[in-house]
Amino acid sequence: MSDERRTESTAHQNFETIAIHAGNTADPLTGAVVPPIYQVSTYKQDGVGGLRGGYEYSRSANPTRSALEENLAALEGGRRGLAFASGLAAEDCLLRALLAPGDHVVIPNDAYGGTFRLFAKVAGRWGVEFSVADTSDVEAVRAAATERTKLVWVETPSNPLLGITDIAAVAGVARSIGARLVVDNTFASPYLQQPLALGADVVVHSTTKYMGGHSDVVGGALVTADEALGEELAFHQNAMGAVAGPFDAWLVLRGVKTLAVRMDRHSENASRVAEMLSAHPRVSSVLYPGLESHPGHDVAVKQMKSFGGMVSFRVADGEAAAVEVCDRAKLFTLGESLGGVESLIEHPGRMTHASVAGSLLEVPSDLVRLSVGIESADDLLADLRAALA
Numbered sequence: 060m061s062d063e064r065r066t067e068s069t070a071h072q073n074f075e076t077i078a079i080h081a082g083n084t085a086d087p088l089t090g091a092v093v094p095p096i097y098q099v100s101t102y103k104q105d106g107v108g109g110l111r112g113g114y115e116y117s118r119s120a121n122p123t124r125s126a127l128e129e130n131l132a133a134l135e136g137g138r139r140g141l142a143f144a145s146g147l148a149a150e151d152c153l154l155r156a157l158l159a160p161g162d163h164v165v166i167p168n169d170a171y172g173g174t175f176r177l178f179a180k181v182a183g184r185w186g187v188e189f190s191v192a193d194t195s196d197v198e199a200v201r202a203a204a205t206e207r208t209k210l211v212w213v214e215t216p217s218n219p220l221l222g223i224t225d226i227a228a229v230a231g232v233a234r235s236i237g238a239r240l241v242v243d244n245t246f247a248s249p250y251l252q253q254p255l256a257l258g259a260d261v262v263v264h265s266t267t268k269y270m271g272g273h274s275d276v277v278g279g280a281l282v283t284a285d286e287a288l289g290e291e292l293a294f295h296q297n298a299m300g301a302v303a304g305p306f307d308a309w310l311v312l313r314g315v316k317t318l319a320v321r322m323d324r325h326s327e328n329a330s331r332v333a334e335m336l337s338a339h340p341r342v343s344s345v346l347y348p349g350l351e352s353h354p355g356h357d358v359a360v361k362q363m364k365s366f367g368g369m370v371s372f373r374v375a376d377g378e379a380a381a382v383e384v385c386d387r388a389k390l391f392t393l394g395e396s397l398g399g400v401e402s403l404i405e406h407p408g409r410m411t412h413a414s415v416a417g418s419l420l421e422v423p424s425d426l427v428r429l430s431v432g433i434e435s436a437d438d439l440l441a442d443l444r445a446a447l448a
């Protein structure tokens with residue numbers, strides 16, 4: 060089968076196959092099976108305007124980034140994927156493409172701190188208004204909307220409280236008020252959850268996390284199934300310029316090839332960690348959608364393949380004890396970010412979510428967040444038990 064035909068046919072293949080083959084056509088010059096890193100800014104034209112393959116300048120398009128963008132679109136079941144320099148660059152592009160002064164957005168009460176900061180401290184300054192709602196409650200979303208609501212923003216599972224929002228139900232609310240639904244799919248990844256199929260208009264990713272998967276790249280993505288919307292976003296991507304560089308695009312493209320096997324292992328390990336913590340006397344509560352006690356468990360079962368690698372928990376003795384647990388863990392590295400093969404631990408209140416202190420999104424001070432990696436689960440459990448001892 061020719062390479063072109065193989066790419067076209069990925070639409071009918073299973074996720075694991077798409078992850079490895081979509082966008083990954085053999086290099087036409089050498090047959091290299093991995094797309095080369097086209098570390099280049101400009102392209103020789105065959106006469107004025109005679110572009111080879113449509114490439115003229117790498118902010119507008121670059122073959123390595125194009126390969127990743129094709130792959131991202133296929134993974135999310137969309138038609139257009141766009142790769143950015145970071146997750147927040149992707150979010151910023153989306154806001155500027157879709158919103159104007161006077162527009163209103165509903166955002167979750169446990170959005171990633173940087174997303175909240177983008178609305179509160181950046182978009183707010185040019186006249187975009189927002190309301191904060193508990194998006195796990197569909198009626199709360201409806202109540203927060205106004206006649207000027209253009210976007211409903213959902214993050215599920217959410218960072219760091221692992222809240223679950225019913226994507227299909229909120230898509231229904233968004234449609235009924237003429238707004239678009241944006242889903243940040245960073246925590247789940249398209250292997251575990253496919254928001255476009257559930258009615259979302261745009262999927263956002265920090266590809267820094269599970270998509271890249273190895274803590275070695277910062278990147279972001281937007282994916283949509285609506286071609287006209289995809290064109291609009293692509294126009295803004297080029298006009299604003301926060302694109303993924305060729306090497307970063309290549310690292311994410313490599314990372315996603317193992318996404319399925321990594322997510323299976325992340326989910327398995329996280330389930331064991333959540334169970335152990337649930338029975339631990341120094342832990343007052345465990346936030347993991349895989350636990351039957353989680354309020355969003357039934358919705359998670361409905362819309363996710365498994366429950367992912369993120370676990371948060373509250374330490375019974377309060378903030379100082381939570382900080383101490385973070386400091387004492389050894390195999391769990393104390394650090395921000397998530398989604399890499401290695402396990403990480405952090406104190407959201409003082410680290411990733413310090414920017415929401417004092418706002419409606421403030422997180423509990425006794426909260427610890429784990430990004431459970433794909434090491435031996437036994438070793439991870441032993442490390443956490445020692446840190447909690």
Ligand code: PLP
Pocket residue numbers: 145146147148171173174214218243245246264265266267277278279396
């Ligand atoms: N969305 C979520 C859920 C995140 O956790 C993050 C970063 O932690 C972002 C978006 C922003 O992505 P980036 O750090 O790549 O800009």
